[in-house]
Amino acid sequence: MYDLLVIGAGPGGYVAAIRAAQLGMRVGVVEKEKALGGTCLRVGCIPSKALLETTERIYEVKKGLLGAKVQGLEVDLKALLAYKDKVVQANTQGIEFLFKKNGIARHLGTARFLSDRKVLVEETGEELSARFILIATGSAPLIPPWAQVDFERVVTSTEALSFPEVPQRLIVVGGGVIGLELGVVWHRLGAEVVVLEYMDRILPTMDAELSRAAEKVFKKEGLAIRTGVRVTAVLPQAKGARVELEGGEVLEADRVLLAVGRRPYTEGLALENAGLATDEKGRIPVDEHLRTPIPHIYAIGDVIRGPMLAHKASEEGIAAVEHMAKGFGHVDYQAIPSVVYTHPEVAGVGYTEEELKEKGIPYKVGRFPYAASGRARAMGETEGFVKVLAHAKTDRILGVHGIGARVGDILAEAALAIFFKASAEDVGRAPHHHPSLSEILKEAALAAWEKPIHL
Numbered sequence: 287m288y289d290l291l292v293i294g295a296g297p298g299g300y301v302a303a304i305r306a307a308q309l310g311m312r313v314g315v316v317e318k319e320k321a322l323g324g325t326c327l328r329v330g331c332i333p334s335k336a337l338l339e340t341t342e343r344i345y346e347v348k349k350g351l352l353g354a355k356v357q358g359l360e361v362d363l364k365a366l367l368a369y370k371d372k373v374v375q376a377n378t379q380g381i382e383f384l385f386k387k388n389g390i391a392r393h394l395g396t397a398r399f400l401s402d403r404k405v406l407v408e409e410t411g412e413e414l415s416a417r418f419i420l421i422a423t424g425s426a427p428l429i430p431p432w433a434q435v436d437f438e439r440v441v442t443s444t445e446a447l448s449f450p451e452v453p454q455r456l457i458v459v460g461g462g463v464i465g466l467e468l469g470v471v472w473h474r475l476g477a478e479v480v481v482l483e484y485m486d487r488i489l490p491t492m493d494a495e496l497s498r499a500a501e502k503v504f505k506k507e508g509l510a511i512r513t514g515v516r517v518t519a520v521l522p523q524a525k526g527a528r529v530e531l532e533g534g535e536v537l538e539a540d541r542v543l544l545a546v547g548r549r550p551y552t553e554g555l556a557l558e559n560a561g562l563a564t565d566e567k568g569r570i571p572v573d574e575h576l577r578t579p580i581p582h583i584y585a586i587g588d589v590i591r592g593p594m595l596a597h598k599a600s601e602e603g604i605a606a607v608e609h610m611a612k613g614f615g616h617v618d619y620q621a622i623p624s625v626v627y628t629h630p631e632v633a634g635v636g637y638t639e640e641e642l643k644e645k646g647i648p649y650k651v652g653r654f655p656y657a658a659s660g661r662a663r664a665m666g667e668t669e670g671f672v673k674v675l676a677h678a679k680t681d682r683i684l685g686v687h688g689i690g691a692r693v694g695d696i697l698a699e700a701a702l703a704i705f706f707k708a709s710a711e712d713v714g715r716a717p718h719h720h721p722s723l724s725e726i727l728k729e730a731a732l733a734a735w736e737k738p739i740h741l
């Protein structure tokens with residue numbers, strides 16, 4: 287009998303398992319895939335970032351940025367994909383090492399509830415029981431009924447991480463983070479990329495000013511972006527694939543990437559045997575302590591409410607096991623940043639302007655452009671801005687949003703500021719090293735509080 291049985295070893299489950307072991311619990315983990323690390327390490331965050339990093343460098347050389355001119359540049363796609371696979375392997379093996387180091391027992395197979403206390407590992411027949419059970423089964427790509435996915439010509443994000451050759455024409459259905467990141471990768475490698483988005487703007491969950499700025503930049507880079515477009519069918523053809531739009535327009539491409547979202551994954555868990563059910567969106571309901579209606583069963587990550595982000599899953603994993611072990615645990619959802627790792631990056635943390643208006647919270651805005659930063663100029667990265675949203679009366683930072691080179695890294699400080707409930711004055715007065723991109727945040731904070739120096 288374990289103190290804790292974790293189902294799923296993604297960034298939610300594996301982090302929870304390690305923290306629980308640190309707190310002295312006897313921990314077992316059931317994971318159906320051979321490699322640990324979940325969607326994020328195997329087919330999500332890590333491989334996509336490996337491709338974004340490598341293709342960004344190739345693209346810079348191709349563009350002849352900062353005076354460098356290279357002739358006869360060749361890209362070895364096989365080598366590039368092999369590099370990505372190596373990065374994934376190093377990361378997943380790293381988790382195996384951490385499991386051993388922390389004495390965590392690993393069960394390879396699919397978990398199915400037999401009761402609220404007992405779990406069967408389908409493939410091995412093992413019956414496991416525990417004082418607490420944590421469901422961290424994550425999510426899977428959403429495939430709408432109008433799309434026929436053959437995983438070759440019409441694909442999900444998983445296949446789009448490993449196309450065997452650069453498609454001449456790629457249509458991406460969905461202008462969210464995953465569609466844009468992978469669209470950018472293949473565009474940099476030479477594909478003609480068309481992004482179709484149903485909403486009136488790409489990145490619809492981010493601050494609207496960022497969406498508009500990002501659309502402009504991506505279009506300038508050569509991505510064809512069409513918003514307000516309703517796709518009615520996606521069909522693989524003998525050669526290539528076809529996309530039908532409302533109004534009768536038909537588009538053709540070598541490959542179509544379906545990136546319209548992800549859905550919580552609970553298949554095969556037999557939740558009903560534990561007395562649990564999913565909500566109307568397929569999520570497992572939890573309370574503020576991440577407890578399901580069965581108090582010794584918790585759930586975290588993509589399978590519950592909230593943004594589908596790796597670090598959100600990890601924070602919840604830690605909060606859940608601390609609640610089990612000590613009776614308290616907390617996640618500050620306002621301080622969870624979200625980053626699109628394109629070039630330039632697009633990132634946000636805290637409230638968007640739209641949310642503040644909707645809630646009727648009075649706020650002031652401080653903006654600072656990359657073009658006015660010495661470091662950004664030296665990098666040849668003058669596109670973009672950071673804006674700080676602070677409470678109109680208290681000056682407390684409520685949200686920070688930005689677009690620009692490595693803006694995600696700048697926002698780490700913004701997340702900390704929100705976590706510590708800092709004011710714009712606090713961040714504006716804190717010393718920042720020069721020359722650095724972090725000074726853009728300092729200046730934006732100064733702009734929100736009183737006045738920036740360099741503008």
Ligand code: FAD
Nearest residue numbers: 294296298318324325326330331397424587588594595596
């Ligand atoms: P998952 O990572 O999905 O892990 C769940 C695990 O549970 C899986 O390993 C699965 O095999 C296992 N499992 C499921 N059912 C069972 C069962 N019955 N028995 C045993 N095992 C089971 N997020 C970011 O924050 N940053 C990014 O840059 C980013 N990039 C992404 C890029 C792509 C292409 C994709 C697809 C996603 C990306 N994400 C990113 C999202 C991120 O991957 C998820 O939010 C994160 O993986 C969720 O973690 P999780 O632990 O909840 O679930």
